[in-house]
Amino acid sequence: MILMARDKTKPLEKLRWSKAGLKLLDAAVRASPKDDMIRVLRGKACNKLPEKHFRRTATAIEDFAYLVDRKERNEVSFTDKEYSQLVYDLGDAYSRIGRNRDAIATLRKLDGMSIDPELRRLVTERLQSLAGKPEVEVVPQESGASSILLGIAAQATARALQTWAENQRKKEEEARRREEQRRKKRKKRRRR
The missing domain is CATH 1.25.40.10 (Tetratricopeptide repeat domain)
Known part of the structure; x- marks a missing residue:
């Protein structure tokens, strides 16, 4: 793999x-x-x-x-x-x-x-x-091409997930609104 x-x-x-x-x-x-x-x-x-x-x-x-x-x-x-x-x-x-x-x-x-x-x-x-380096040192993380690509991919994925979540929220909101309208219509029919 x-x-x-x-x-x-x-x-x-x-x-x-x-x-x-x-x-x-x-x-x-x-x-x-x-x-x-x-x-x-x-x-x-x-x-x-x-x-x-x-x-x-x-x-x-x-x-x-x-x-x-x-x-x-x-x-x-x-x-x-x-x-x-x-x-x-x-x-x-x-x-x-x-x-x-x-x-x-x-x-x-x-x-x-x-x-x-x-x-x-x-x-x-x-x-x-x-030679001449300290026994232990903090090594800065590299930001090579693959690191940059992974960063870009992560950002793109995050944006895609945010867009998807926003679209899902809108769909659920629209479905709730339609359901509310149906309930109001049913109530009106029952009153008549």
């Missing part, structure tokens, strides 16, 4: 499909909290969603931290490539919500490991971008 949401063109459809997919993933984790594959799927899905609208980076961190911990205790068998990607994703998620100290500590786990050169470059860039 989340992958289908990615391909939708209308923002409200994207939102609806994403929320439905997240609801299923959350239910799957509740039903089987130790299933590593479900945790990977939910973590990666939550990590890709814009924090401003979904507030799911903390969920991604929970899942990635759980998986990294299990790998470090040899309770799960990820390849080195899979493990290094999970560690990078965890560090990246920490940095996106301003937990810079946690991001640095997590990304430094990859020092000395033989990892993909592209991932090594990303880790180096991320560590450089975190």
Whole structure:
């Protein structure tokens, strides 16, 4: 459902499909909290969603931290490539919500490991971008194109709902008026 949401063109459809997919993933984790594959799927899905609208980076961190911990205790068998990607994703998620100290500590786990050169470059860039930043900071919410589109869609939806509610009110008022007129006519007929 989340992958289908990615391909939708209308923002409200994207939102609806994403929320439905997240609801299923959350239910799957509740039903089987130790299933590593479900945790990977939910973590990666939550990590890709814009924090401003979904507030799911903390969920991604929970899942990635759980998986990294299990790998470090040899309770799960990820390849080195899979493990290094999970560690990078965890560090990246920490940095996106301003937990810079946690991001640095997590990304430094990859020092000395033989990892993909592209991932090594990303880790180096991320560590450089975190240098000199406070341990914890408030990260301003981005207002990219998708955020703007969702805002416009929300406003349009609100206007449509207000118009619909106003039209419904008018219809009910008109129906009450007609009913009142009918009652008056009936009363007149009864008096005669």
